[in-house]
Amino acid sequence: MKQISYENFFTNFSNKTRLGIITALMDGPLSVSEIVEKLGEEQSNVSHNLEHLRKCSILNVKKEGKKRIYSLNKETVEPMLELVEKHVYGCGGSCEECGLCNLKEER
Amino acid sequence: MKQISYENFFTNFSNKTRLGIITALMDGPLSVSEIVEKLGEEQSNVSHNLEHLRKCSILNVKKEGKKRIYSLNKETVEPMLELVEKHVYGCGGSCEECGLCNLKEER
DNA sequence: TTCTCATATGAAATTTGTTTCATATTTCAT
DNA sequence: ATGAAATATGAAACAAATTTCATATGAGAA
Numbered sequence: 220m221k222q223i224s225y226e227n228f229f230t231n232f233s234n235k236t237r238l239g240i241i242t243a244l245m246d247g248p249l250s251v252s253e254i255v256e257k258l259g260e261e262q263s264n265v266s267h268n269l270e271h272l273r274k275c276s277i278l279n280v281k282k283e284g285k286k287r288i289y290s291l292n293k294e295t296v297e298p299m300l301e302l303v304e305k306h307v308y309g310c311g312g313s314c315e316e317c318g319l320c321n322l323k324e325e326r
Numbered sequence: 327m328k329q330i331s332y333e334n335f336f337t338n339f340s341n342k343t344r345l346g347i348i349t350a351l352m353d354g355p356l357s358v359s360e361i362v363e364k365l366g367e368e369q370s371n372v373s374h375n376l377e378h379l380r381k382c383s384i385l386n387v388k389k390e391g392k393k394r395i396y397s398l399n400k401e402t403v404e405p406m407l408e409l410v411e412k413h414v415y416g417c418g419g420s421c422e423e424c425g426l427c428n429l430k431e432e433r
Numbered sequence: 434t435t436c437t438c439a440t441a442t443g444a445a446a447t448t449t450g451t452t453t454c455a456t457a458t459t460t461c462a463t
Numbered sequence: 464a465t466g467a468a469a470t471a472t473g474a475a476a477c478a479a480a481t482t483t484c485a486t487a488t489g490a491g492a493a
Contacts, residue, residue, distance in 0.1 A: 225410050229339035234449095234481075238332060251440055264482055266441055276413070285439045285490045295413040302409070303332050306383070306402040341451075358470055371452055373471055392460045392469045 231277050232299070236260055236268050240289075241296060244278070248290035338384050339406070343367055343375045347396075348403060351385070355397035 231237050236258070243249060243257045255265050269289060272278040277296060278289050338344050343365070350356060350364045362372050376396060379385040384403060385396050 225407070226340050226342055226345060228410055228413075229336050230480085232336035233333050233340045235333055236481080252438090261483065262440075263442080263484080267481080270441080282490095285437095287440065292413075295409065299406070299409055300332070302402065302406055303335055306335075306399075337450085343451080359468090368453065369470075370454080370472080374452080377471080389460095394470065 228275055231272055231275055234268075236264060237272060240265065240268060240272060241277070241291060244289060244291040248288045250283075250286040250288055252286070254289065335382055338379055338382055341375075343371060344379060347372065347375060347379060348384070348398060351396060351398040355395045357390075357393040357395050359393070361396065 232241075239258045239260070240254055243254055249257070251262070251265060251269065254269075255262050258265065269278065269280075273280055273289070277292050279292060280287050280289050282288075339348075346365045346367070347361055350361055356364070358369070358372060358376065361376070362369050365372065376385065376387075380387055380396070384399050386399060387394050387396050389395075
């Protein structure tokens with residue numbers, strides 16, 4: 220049996236701050252301070268989390284003066300989130316725990 | 327900005343036991359005790375984790391005598407894992423942290 | 434250079450998630 | 464009914480991930 224070890228990859232989608240970052244970058248690249256402002260999280264927290272995302276190639280960075288501009292690897296992220304969305308809409312409202320069906324209501 | 331709250335969904339892919347369960351069920355449905363045996367994890371641990379997976383509709387259950395047969399929701403899971411695989415093979419070996427590039431070597 | 438802004442980093446504190454342990458529940462066989 | 468097998472459940476113990484805090488680094492402006 221092939222033991223898949225994708226844990227660390229998926230960790231990037233399983234916390235609020237990181238999904239916040241991902242969501243924030245949906246509309247285009249942003250600098251760290253812009254992300255910080257958008258999320259209302261602490262700078263160093265955002266920074267730590269950006270590192271994880273970057274290390275898994277979910278984000279890309281480029282330097283621009285003193286700023287670092289982060290952008291989303293949409294090729295992976297978009298279909299990933301689309302898949303979940305599809306899953307949610309297909310579940311018939313049976314996922315009490317994961318909160319996705321609640322999300323449904325919000326939209 | 328729409329705040330995505332998919333955390334809990336992705337949590338199901340970001341730990342070893344649950345990915346182990348998912349992997350075990352790739353080849354077809356299994357009872358709890360069969361999963362326990364296959365993974366070498368404790369029964370109650372497997373049981374707890376099965377609950378999470380089921381609640382997010384990643385797994386389905388059906389009763390069969392005293393047994394409960396769990397099966398994989400392949401429609402969601404397969405393309406999800408395929409996506410990650412594609413991401414990995416496209417990353418050019420740059421994801422030191424997430425361990426996916428190491429997986430590459432294993433195969 | 435020195436100052437300031439933007440970001441990163443390490444370690445401690447905190448929060449969250451996972452596993453274990455003991456026990457309960459369900460179902461079937463006797 | 465009673466016992467045994469299969470699974471579930473709750474709470475405590477444990478482990479791991481996240482956040483915060485203090486500080487460091489780097490880059491440009493004065």
